[in-house]
Amino acid sequence: MGWEGVRDEVLRRIRARDWAPGEVIPGEEALAVEFGVARATVNRALRDLAEAGLLERRRKAGTRVALLPVRKATLEISIIRQEVEARGEVYGHRVLESRMEGVPLAVALRMGVAAGARMMFLETLHLAGGRPFAHEVRWLNIAVLPGGVVPDFGEVSANEWLVQNVAYATGDIEFSAESARPEEAAALGIRAGDPVFVTERATWTAEAPITFVRLLHGPGYRLRTMV
Amino acid sequence: MGWEGVRDEVLRRIRARDWAPGEVIPGEEALAVEFGVARATVNRALRDLAEAGLLERRRKAGTRVALLPVRKATLEISIIRQEVEARGEVYGHRVLESRMEGVPLAVALRMGVAAGARMMFLETLHLAGGRPFAHEVRWLNIAVLPGGVVPDFGEVSANEWLVQNVAYATGDIEFSAESARPEEAAALGIRAGDPVFVTERATWTAEAPITFVRLLHGPGYRLRTMV
DNA sequence: TACCATTTGTGCGTATGTATG
C-alpha cells in the first residue's frame, strides 16, 4: 500500500465516522505499523488530507479530524484566450483606450500606491467568435516592464503578455455582481443595468505593484470550480 | 537549507528568468548536489512549485518552467455562520419553507438524478446583525441522512448541519451574476432586478447525491481570495 | 516494434529538529 492507499483508507474512516470529528486519530507511528508502511508514507498521506482541510495537525497534540472542515475549492485562472478557445470559439480582442493616467483612489488603495500615481490605462474588449465576451479595464505600472519598453497590446493582449513576461507574481482576487454601467453595457452589447460578473484582481511582485484589472462578463457567464 | 529554501531559490531563479519559460531546468540530482541537500528535498520543493502551476514535470522529459502558468486561487468555503461572525456580526437564520417536493429539471441535471425525484425542499434566510445576508434555496436527498432522521433545521442551519454530519463529500460550485427575482428581492430586502451574486453548489458522496444549494447574496457582497 | 536510458515518483529506515502540552 502506497501513500495514496493510506490516504484513501484514512479518508474512508473519516467518512464512515470510525474517527469522529474533533477526535484525535492514532499517531503516525501507530498507523505506520498498522498499515505496514514507513512513517514517512503515513506522514505524506496525512499531510495531504490536512492540506485538504479534513485533518488538523499540531505537534505534540497529534492529528484530529476537523470539526468544521473548511472546503477548499481551487480556481484555475487561465488567460482569457484559453478560456474562449476552450469553448471552441475564435478569440479576438480590441484595444478601446490606451493612455497614461493618474490612478483613481479606489485603484490606488487596491494597488498600494499613492492616489494619482501615473500608470498606463488600458481598456480592452475581449471577443469570442466576434461577439463581446469580456470588458477589461486595467492600470499597469510601466516601471516594472522589462527594459521599460511598452509592448504593442494590439498584437497580444495585456492579459496574455503579462502572464508570459511578468508572471510568477502574487495577488488577490475579488468577485462580485454589479449592474452594468451605460458605457460598460455598450461595450458588451447588453442593456445598462443588466447584471455583470465582476472580477477584480491586483497583482504585485515583492518590489512593486504591477497591475490592477477589472474584468466584466455579461449575463450568462459562470465561473466553475470543482471541490 | 531545507526544502523551503530550495523552493524559494528555484522560485527566485524563475522570476529572475535565469530559467526562461518553457526551458528545462537541471534534474533533481544535479540540483541536490548544487544545493548540498538530498534529492528527496529537491523533489519536495519542485513538487510544491509544480502543484502551484509554475513548473511542469514529466518523467524522463524532466522539469520545465511553465509557459503559461495557470494561476491557482484557493477559495476557502466556510459555513455562513462563520462568514458572518468573521465580520463581527451576530448570525441568525429563518426557515421560510420546508416541504417534500419533486426536483425541477435544472436541479435534477446538476444532481444527477431523475427529474421529479422527491427531495426535501428548504428555503432559508441567513441574517447578519438581524439584516438579510443571504437567501438560500436547497434540495436535500433525505435518503442519505444518517438514520433517516430529518433534523430540526430551525435549530442549526442545514448548511452547518450538513458540514458536520454528511461532510467530507465532493461537489462542484458555480458562481454567477443574476438579476434578483421579485420573491428573492423581497426576501433579501432589495429591489427586484438588483444584481445578486449567485453561488450554486451540488454535493454528493460516492454513492448518492446529497444536496443542491442556490445561495444569493445581495449587492455589495464580494468573494475574496488570495493567489 | 522492441528495447534502453533517463528522469521523476515513491518507499524504507533512521535520525534530528521543533513546537507544545
Added chain:
DNA sequence: CCATACATACGCACAAATGGT
C-alpha cells in the same frame, strides 16, 4: 523543563513513465 508527536532531512533503492535508438 521534559516528554511527545509532528516536521523535515538523509541516503538508498526500486518503480513507472517516456523520449530516443
